[in-house]
Every structure is written in structure tokens, then in C-alpha cells.
Amino acid sequence: MxxxxxxxxxxxxxxxxxxxxxxxxxxxxxxxxxxxxxxxxxxxxxxxxxxxxxxxxxxxxxxxxxxxxxxxxxxxxxxxxxxxxxxxxxxxxxxxxxxxxxxxxxxxxxxxxxxxxxxxxxxxxxxxxxxxxxxxxxxxxxxxxxxxxxxxxxxxxxxxxxxxxxxxxxxxxxxxxxxxxxxEREDFQRFHPGGKLGAQLMPVDGLMHRGEALPLVGPQTPMSEALLTMTAKGFGLAGLVEDGRLAGIITDGDLRRNMDGLMEKTAGAVATRAPQVVRQGTLASEALHVMNTKKISALFVLDGEDRVAGLLHIHDCLRAGVA
CATH class of the missing domain: 3.40.50.10490 (Glucose-6-phosphate isomerase like protein; domain 1)
Known part of the structure; x- marks a missing residue:
């Protein structure tokens, strides 16, 4: 040759x-x-x-x-x-x-x-x-x-x-x-649980925090108690639950905006209403895109009746290889 x-x-x-x-x-x-x-x-x-x-x-x-x-x-x-x-x-x-x-x-x-x-x-x-x-x-x-x-x-x-x-x-x-x-995509994910593809197809349900780990407060909760909840749960935020449904969210930004007389206020007075959320079943990759786009670090996950099912933090996505 x-x-x-x-x-x-x-x-x-x-x-x-x-x-x-x-x-x-x-x-x-x-x-x-x-x-x-x-x-x-x-x-x-x-x-x-x-x-x-x-x-x-x-x-x-x-x-x-x-x-x-x-x-x-x-x-x-x-x-x-x-x-x-x-x-x-x-x-x-x-x-x-x-x-x-x-x-x-x-x-x-x-x-x-x-x-x-x-x-x-x-x-x-x-x-x-x-x-x-x-x-x-x-x-x-x-x-x-x-x-x-x-x-x-x-x-x-x-x-x-x-x-x-x-x-x-x-x-x-x-x-x-x-x-x-x-x-469907959910069926495909069952056959691809490992590696990069598996991470991309993982729903938020498999990564989110649940139950006692969730930082939740009521509208009449004094901010002194709300701050303790935010600190204890370690997510830097708290969800405002009203009539069993997510009504708002308290973040560091809300605290800074309400510094004047903060301890005399209630959680309901400080919270930002209609926060960004995702639904159960949403792909973790989609949730990560929302967080990156909105420049936020966590999302509450709601069920079909707007009740809080969990909380997804951006670090949960990164640890799982979702990027």
C-alpha cells in the first residue's frame, strides 16, 4: 500500500x-x-x-x-x-x-x-x-x-x-x-439512572428535601421565630404557608428590605408573595435552568394542589451532576 x-x-x-x-x-x-x-x-x-x-x-x-x-x-x-x-x-x-x-x-x-x-x-x-x-x-x-x-x-x-x-x-x-x-422521558430515565444522562433526566422528587427539613412559617409567625427557622434549616430562606399552601417566601433580600423594625413584624408582612416554584415531576435540569435564569439558589416544589412537597437547592443539583 x-x-x-x-x-x-x-x-x-x-x-x-x-x-x-x-x-x-x-x-x-x-x-x-x-x-x-x-x-x-x-x-x-x-x-x-x-x-x-x-x-x-x-x-x-x-x-x-x-x-x-x-x-x-x-x-x-x-x-x-x-x-x-x-x-x-x-x-x-x-x-x-x-x-x-x-x-x-x-x-x-x-x-x-x-x-x-x-x-x-x-x-x-x-x-x-x-x-x-x-x-x-x-x-x-x-x-x-x-x-x-x-x-x-x-x-x-x-x-x-x-x-x-x-x-x-x-x-x-x-x-x-x-x-x-x-x-416518555420518565420511562427513559428508568433505563438510564446512571451517569450524566441519568442526572439530566432525574426529576426534582429524587433530590428535594422533605418533611421536617423544610423551613416553613405561618403568616402570623413573629420574625424573631422566622429567623430562627431560617438559621436552623440552613437554606437561607423560609416558605410562607397560608391555608396549607405556599403563599410567599422570605429570603435574605426580604430581610434587608425590612431591616427597620424587622423584629416587630410578622413573616406575612415581610415575605415576597407569588415566589418562583416548580412542580413535582419537573426534571432537575429544568429546575436548575430556572434557578440560573432567575439568579436564585433554591426552589420550593409544589404538588398538584399547591401544597409544599419539598425544597430543591442548587447545591443538590450540582452534587447529583445536573449541570
Whole structure:
């Protein structure tokens, strides 16, 4: 292999060619959606077990990602390598499952056993392949055909366009199932509790302070007592509760504005009415955005009847990794 010197413009043009080639394949696939794709979705939606995704080589790598996408979006899925399936892993596949088998040519010999197994035990088989006349497509209950598009590599051999198209149709199936099942952000968070994404999707309910930790006072509470509550609870503020609902808030700013005769006043006379709040179920990331925008350090969290359910401090968000 002899390196060929390329100019900056030639290099960028080559990269652009790859992207446009693959993008054109995706466009062709989008315009070719039809009854077979709907049938595949109906099979997946009606299954009682898992999606068993299988493939070999680059198709196997893509299959692993497709299985992970299904699993993280509410559709139980598992990748089973075709070679390992022939050496005992077929025992993982049950009659309640659906097999999603990937092969660009549709003639990958390592897939023969899992195809035969699915036919023998009446397990629905969905194929992703480029060739409608292939063994895989002819054996499948439904075949999802990849576009007859060139690979994007310079010699037209390395799996590039075909793997991109396969990954994209896997995403399309998973996301369409999400939509049909009404899969929401709260559902997504349950499958992503860890890391940055989990923190971003965490509701305020999981971070807020509750019960005895809340600095709450009544409208007739003397400010001497209100100050003790603010100091003891450690949030630098107090919530004004009237008729069981949050009616206002007392902050350091309210104290400064009422310094003249502060100790002779009541909490109700000092509090700022109609404070900024969030509701239960609000994402912590949204609450943090409110605090940053309003330049405040804490928010009371209300339930559906405007009762105080908790208090969220900006430090709670930062400790949890919400940023």
C-alpha cells in the first residue's frame, strides 16, 4: 500500500463524498418504507419476550448497538452472536422471542443455525438484508431491504453505506415502537439512572428535601421565630404557608428590605408573595435552568394542589451532576 499525498481540499472533498453517499442511501431507504416495515413493527410490538438480534462481523457490531437501543427504549433485547449461537447460545432464544437477523448479502453461513432454529420452533424472523432473493430474505417472516447503494469507501468494498443503513433502520424501528407505546422521558430515565444522562433526566422528587427539613412559617409567625427557622434549616430562606399552601417566601433580600423594625413584624408582612416554584415531576435540569435564569439558589416544589412537597437547592443539583 503506497500512501497517496492529498491536499487539504481533496481530503475534505473525500470526506464529504462519503457523507453524501451514505446520506443518499438513507434518503432512498426513507422513501422506500412500506408494508414490510409496518409488519415488522407489529411483530415486535406483539412479542412477549425479547428481540434477539444476531449478525456476524460488521453486522454483528451494528446488531449489538441495535439491541442496546431497543433495550434502552423499553423493548427488551439481547444480542446473540451467530457463531456462539451454534455452540449453545441458541438456548437463550425462546418461543416468546423475535429474531432480528442482519446480513448484507443474506448468505452468511454462520447464520444458518439461528435461521433454522427460528423456523423449527416457530419464532418470528425479521431479516435486514440487501438482497430480496437471498436465503435469509426468503426464510424470514418479513424482510427489510437495504437500498441498492454503493459502499462509500474508495474501492467499494468496506462495509460503510450498508452498515450506516442497517443502524438507521434499527433506530427507526426502535423509535417507532417508542412512539406507538407512548414511551416518555420518565420511562427513559428508568433505563438510564446512571451517569450524566441519568442526572439530566432525574426529576426534582429524587433530590428535594422533605418533611421536617423544610423551613416553613405561618403568616402570623413573629420574625424573631422566622429567623430562627431560617438559621436552623440552613437554606437561607423560609416558605410562607397560608391555608396549607405556599403563599410567599422570605429570603435574605426580604430581610434587608425590612431591616427597620424587622423584629416587630410578622413573616406575612415581610415575605415576597407569588415566589418562583416548580412542580413535582419537573426534571432537575429544568429546575436548575430556572434557578440560573432567575439568579436564585433554591426552589420550593409544589404538588398538584399547591401544597409544599419539598425544597430543591442548587447545591443538590450540582452534587447529583445536573449541570
Amino acid at each position: 503506497t500512501p497517496r499525498p492529498m491536499t487539504r481540499d481533496e481530503t475534505l472533498a473525500e470526506m464529504a463524498r462519503v457523507l453524501t453517499t451514505e446520506a443518499e442511501a438513507l434518503r432512498l431507504m426513507a422513501t422506500g418504507l412500506g408494508d414490510s416495515h409496518l409488519k415488522a413493527l407489529e411483530i415486535l410490538e406483539g412479542m412477549e419476550g425479547r428481540v434477539i438480534v444476531s449478525g456476524v462481523g460488521k453486522s454483528g457490531h451494528i446488531g449489538n448497538k441495535i439491541a442496546a437501543t431497543f433495550a434502552s427504549t423499553g423493548t427488551p433485547a439481547q444480542f446473540v452472536h451467530a457463531t456462539e449461537a451454534s455452540h449453545g447460545d441458541l438456548g437463550m432464544v425462546t418461543a416468546r422471542d423475535v429474531c432480528l437477523v442482519i446480513s448484507n448479502s443474506g448468505e452468511t453461513t454462520e447464520l444458518a443455525d439461528i435461521i433454522t432454529y427460528s423456523r423449527r420452533f416457530g419464532i418470528p424472523l425479521i431479516a435486514i438484508t440487501r438482497r430480496a432473493e437471498s436465503t435469509l430474505a426468503s426464510q424470514a417472516d418479513v424482510a427489510l431491504l437495504l437500498p441498492d447503494a454503493p459502499e462509500a469507501c474508495g474501492i467499494g468494498m468496506a462495509p460503510t453505506t450498508s452498515t450506516t443503513a442497517t443502524l438507521a433502520i434499527g433506530d427507526a424501528l426502535a423509535v417507532a415502537l417508542m412512539a406507538r407505546r407512548g414511551f
